Amino acid sequence: MKVFIIPLVALVMAVFVFMDARADDLKVNYADVYPPLSFGKMHDVHGVLPDLVHEIIEVEMGQAVSHQGKAWKRAQAEVWHGEADALVTSPNPERSRHAYISKLPVFQLAFRPYTRKFSRAYEAFKAATDLSGLEGLRFCDVHGNGWAAHFYKKHNISYHLTRSFDVCLGMLAIGRTDVVIHADFIIRELLRKISLVEHIYEHDLIFPESPNFHLMVSKKSDFGQEFLMSFDQTLENMKLSGRYDEIVARAVQAYGANQTAD
Template sequence: MRLLVLFFLLIPTLVTAAEPMHFVYYDNYRPRSWNDNGTMHGILVDIVEEAVGKRLGIPVTHTGYPWKRAQLMVKEGIADAFITMPTAERRTYTVIGVEPVIEFALRIVTQKDNPKIKEMELITSIEQLKEYEVTDYLGNGWAERNLKEVTVQWLPEIDKIFPFLVEKRADLIVASKRTAYDMKRLGYESQLTILPNKLSSVSFYLCVGKNSPYKDRLNDFDRILKEMHEDGTIDRIEESYYRD
């Protein structure tokens, strides 16, 4: 009888342990995350699958939504985690790792025939962009926070910024490797160029909801991410999406 009681007491624990960790992503963020007929793909998805699913043995699910909705799902405890830049607001409802998931440089994209290109190659800080007309898309959180002192023509979506630049209605875009990926995908690499000088860098971190049962596993996640950086796994995953 005592063993039977113990068995039933253990059932909730066993069920909880088997519950997958539900990751949510921006569903239109190639090549980092995107939805293709209901299945999520991308750099972040592959990293999570390797780190959490394979190396830690935690079952995971991957679902994409408009970005604001994805974040709200973690805030409300409907989903467990997402990967992005930490902000003060996100810290109110998530616990955030110390090991970056991905890191990337920000550089200038401009027209190949821009007469200011030589002087642009000397730019090494956001402060120096005040002398130029910049364009970017609404919803780019980094740009909205860091380009407040710069003249920016805000466009409704990322696909619009490339023709805007080609038409010489702005001098430059501050771009990550992902922006360059879109530039190539949309056929603008013959007209636009990425300058070699680095303006800044950005790191994305794992953000686990404070309501998630996995919030206490953050040290494990950090340990595995560090291991994956050291053994080159994350670099290989990223390059598999960016190479020709």
């Protein structure tokens, strides 16, 4: 009987050591269906944002990170309630009530309109410099996209909500919606993935409201403003040295985001 006691005690102690180590991790949530920025469930999450967080926080700052991909509404709610520590997304007034926000952006995007080739919306956006004079067009976006809620409210535009942008693009291809506005970096990859590059047109117009993605740390997290100050300083140093640009270029190549829509 004694033979089994020591291994059992050792096993229990090892579990507690592991749990203590995990408790010290910075728990970062990501959207689980947002390629190429983030995709994959729970700890099997990949993409540009997890790669950047890994390089900035784990490699440069020496802070262990637990990366988790989840449904976007749940990912945000866990951070607001302090069940997770952080996420990377665009700031808005609601998010600033729940989280401290980094001064420097982790990643920057260019938001453009996409239309079905040779449609009425296609012709309208070919000459457009903004959203004026585009009455009657149908717009599509996704549940939980705070940027869209503020953008469409500002321009007094109603829009249809779906679960993901690949659904929006599928609707666009068959004429069930007219316009999708989102980041070219993301839409180009989705168009390639779902084989709609030949049917959907990317317009030159870039909206001035295009968001920057910042690190947001829950106000209920043990990682607070002091951590964000260190994060901002680390990121600034990486950008000055050129290391940040190298990481972004590597991530773009790794996740196929350099594919373009014709």
